[in-house]
Amino acid sequence: ATTKLDTDPSDLEGSGLPPGHSPHSLTPSRWALWFFKNDRSRAWQDNLHLVTKVDTVEDFWAMYGHIQLASKLSSGCDYALFKDGIEPMWEDSKNKRGGRWLISLAKQQRHSELDRLWLETLLCLIGESFAEHSREVCGAVLNVRTKGDKIAVWTREAENQAGVLHIGRIYKERLGLSTKTIIGYQAHADTATKSNSLAKNKFVV
Numbered sequence: 124a125t126t127k128l129d130t131d132p133s134d135l136e137g138s139g140l141p142p143g144h145s146p147h148s149l150t151p152s153r154w155a156l157w158f159f160k161n162d163r164s165r166a167w168q169d170n171l172h173l174v175t176k177v178d179t180v181e182d183f184w185a186m187y188g189h190i191q192l193a194s195k196l197s198s199g200c201d202y203a204l205f206k207d208g209i210e211p212m213w214e215d216s217k218n219k220r221g222g223r224w225l226i227s228l229a230k231q232q233r234h235s236e237l238d239r240l241w242l243e244t245l246l247c248l249i250g251e252s253f254a255e256h257s258r259e260v261c262g263a264v265l266n267v268r269t270k271g272d273k274i275a276v277w278t279r280e281a282e283n284q285a286g287v288l289h290i291g292r293i294y295k296e297r298l299g300l301s302t303k304t305i306i307g308y309q310a311h312a313d314t315a316t317k318s319n320s321l322a323k324n325k326f327v328v
């Protein structure tokens with residue numbers, strides 16, 4: 124015998140939700156997953172590929188179940204989850220005045236913590252965890268690197284101090300980082316023009 128697991132949309136009528144909103148739709152309605160694979164013979168932007176877009180919780184978990192865990196990616200690869208319509212690059216009009224909360228991991232954290240921290244980051248995004256400041260969020264990026272992996276939440280306006288700090292405090296708490304761990308926020312304009320690997324922190328929490 125087969126069991127029907129899908130909910131028939133007509134079952135949702137009369138649920139009291141606004142028209143067009145099934146109980147599990149994500150707000151904003153759609154997120155895009157991007158994958159970057161480092162091929163040094165090509166320009167940076169040409170290595171960035173759109174994988175899929177999700178607009179329900181069910182789609183999100185189906186996607187998550189289909190892709191490699193972060194810790195299984197080869198060094199040089201990235202994932203990015205961004206709001207639909209924003210490309211995961213500094214140049215996008217929604218990113219260019221923004222910046223990122225950066226979590227720099229020690230090498231050994233790839234095995235112990237990376238997958239949990241990246242999943243928690245994704246859930247902070249799709250769950251709109253930053254209250255009204257969630258609208259400031261553009262997306263999140265994972266960099267798998269030999270020198271140490273990185274996870275970052277990108278926001279749209281580096282000068283929005285209240286929004287940036289609210290997001291940073293909640294994000295740090297959600298990741299379960301100790302109060303002794305300091306995380307920094309850097310403007311993309313500074314990251315893009317830095318001469319060494321470290322752009323200056325505009326804010327820390």
Ligand code: MGP
Pocket residue numbers: 167168211212213214266268320
């Ligand atoms: P990276 O992949 O963000 O970090 O940037 P990585 O590899 O750890 O290097 P590090 O410099 O932070 O130590 C690596 C390089 O990719 C950058 O120096 C840029 O040349 C390019 N790059 C990265 N991003 C996010 C962008 C972007 O948004 N736009 C463009 N044009 N290039 C980018």
